[in-house]
Amino acid sequence: MGKRLLKLDEFIAEYPFWGKWEVSYTDGTHLENCNYIKLAYITIDESDKTAREYPILPFTFAPVANQDIKSRFSELSSKENIADQARKLIWDQLADSMLRTGLLCPKFCLMEEQTIELEFLEVMRQLSKHGYLTFVVDTGALRRAISSFLHMTLRTVPIWTVVPVFVMTEIQQQVYEMNEIWKKSGRGTNPNIAKYRVLEKRPQVSCISRELSHIRLWRPVEILRSIPQHLDQIKIDSKNDRLIIESLKDFKQSRGIQKGVYLLTGDKDMASLATLENQDSLHISVPSMRKEMSSVRYDSYNKRWLLTPVHYLLWDLAQVFSTIRLVNEKLSRTYKLVYYSQARGGFFARDVMEIQEE
Amino acid sequence: MKLEIINPSTQEVVEIYSVPDLSILDFQQWRNENEIIIHLDSLLDKVVNLDSKDPETKMPTFSNPEEVDFYLPDPLKKQVFSVFKDIQTDMEVSSEEFEDKISRPALKSSTILTAVVQEILQNHHQRTDYKVRISDG
Structure with a gap:
């Protein structure tokens, strides 16, 4: 079996894909390395000749029935609630991956000055009226790569991304918890099926760090360090939400900016609360996955076709599910994309993967 | 249409x-x-x-x-084209022609x-x- 360490740009440029591929995952935290859970089928309806001429080709992604995921977990664990919860969690993670890589378009709700706009094109038009935009982001928005989406869509509007320091502390907490789970699993040698919830934690670290790295190469990202003093007194579970809203207010006050500053959040309640406090917000949610999703999207705001490279999706899935196996029976070819490997050397912010070819 | x-x-x-x-x-x-x-x-x-x-x-x-845009953050897209160019050095087409061609799949x-x-x-x-x-x- 050949092993190679590579970056995403190398993966896209050097590995042509065609034909039908079965996608499954294993994860040393909760699955024995011989146990795979089937996730989806990817079909690139082209020949090898075309794939070599056009390394980025359209494909379809068809997730397996959500009941199949549940059945597979039921085979591995006698606890029915684990199978059911794992099924739901995996389904949500797949939808998030589709969103991050452009196979699904986020649903927006723009809330400003007593008005609510829900239709995509209109939301983009309203946002683009500003000379520049500042988005104060929460963890959910970062995890779903919404800043990147907005950079790619609102191409002519300069965008400033502001990350309250409390968001970074949330990520820090996730890193700690993930490391603990990984250590307890004997670094993949002693998995525990009950630890499937790591699938929820990992994108909070891997996908967010990829998102921040990408935006940084492109547009400004500011980590906002202000800590409103009076909030030390607050003892509520949603303290971080409050701190993020207060950071938004502090930011506007200290910079003397009132317009074009939005809270970008995946939390409906936080978006509503911010609006009640006269802060504009842009809420994002994930649309439902369809039986089959295409990698071709029409962007009506810019009147252009968008095509997602299959590699980008596979990369993202490996960052969530730890090890992604791709099998093409017709070509007798198997690839594994491995997140936990020497490639990363323990640095989660290093966007490198190991590919194994059989 | x-x-x-x-x-x-x-x-x-x-x-x-x-x-x-x-x-x-x-x-x-x-x-x-x-x-x-x-x-x-x-x-x-x-x-x-x-x-x-x-x-x-x-x-x-x-x-x-006319052209498709790849759904990738801009810096990453530039890096991808750069790696493509390195690989395609032995091809007869120039790197610009290659970049233009791969952006027009049927x-x-x-x-x-x-x-x-x-x-x-x-x-x-x-x-x-x-x-x-x-x-x-």
Whole structure:
């Protein structure tokens, strides 16, 4: 079996894909390395000749029935609630991956000055009226790569991304918890099926760090360090939400900016609360996955076709599910994309993967 | 192809989606029509069931859009093209020609139309009473 360490740009440029591929995952935290859970089928309806001429080709992604995921977990664990919860969690993670890589378009709700706009094109038009935009982001928005989406869509509007320091502390907490789970699993040698919830934690670290790295190469990202003093007194579970809203207010006050500053959040309640406090917000949610999703999207705001490279999706899935196996029976070819490997050397912010070819 | 979104109560065209890469002749069921009017809430069902195969060859019809943009953050896209260029040094075409070529893959007519319809549904999802007039006008 050949092993190679590579970056995403190398993966896209050097590995042509065609034909039908079965996608499954294993994860040393909760699955024995011989146990795979089937996730989806990817079909690139082209020949090898075309794939070599056009390394980025359209494909379809068809997730397996959500009941199949549940059945597979039921085979591995006698606890029915684990199978059911794992099924739901995996389904949500797949939808998030589709969103991050452009196979699904986020649903927006723009809330400003007593008005609510829900239709995509209109939301983009309203946002683009500003000379520049500042988005104060929460963890959910970062995890779903919404800043990147907005950079790619609102191409002519300069965008400033502001990350309250409390968001970074949330990520820090996730890193700690993930490391603990990984250590307890004997670094993949002693998995525990009950630890499937790591699938929820990992994108909070891997996908967010990829998102921040990408935006940084492109547009400004500011980590906002202000800590409103009076909030030390607050003892509520949603303290971080409050701190993020207060950071938004502090930011506007200290910079003397009132317009074009939005809270970008995946939390409906936080978006509503911010609006009640006269802060504009842009809420994002994930649309439902369809039986089959295409990698071709029409962007009506810019009147252009968008095509997602299959590699980008596979990369993202490996960052969530730890090890992604791709099998093409017709070509007798198997690839594994491995997140936990020497490639990363323990640095989660290093966007490198190991590919194994059989 | 032109897809016009119509408000049925005022008959006003609220949005026009022009898709020059596509013709209603690409779809068997529409070959004898000048225009087709479909309710927004049944648009996707109608479109996914269209036959977009060439009647003679029985192969899917394709379109070559002017250009596609790869869904990747800009810095990453630049890096990808740079690696492509390094690999393609032995090719006869220049790196610019290669970059231009790979940005124009042929796309199935059915894929293109479905993508436009999904975008329309996203932009007008609160207006299921609206109609869509499809023509080559």
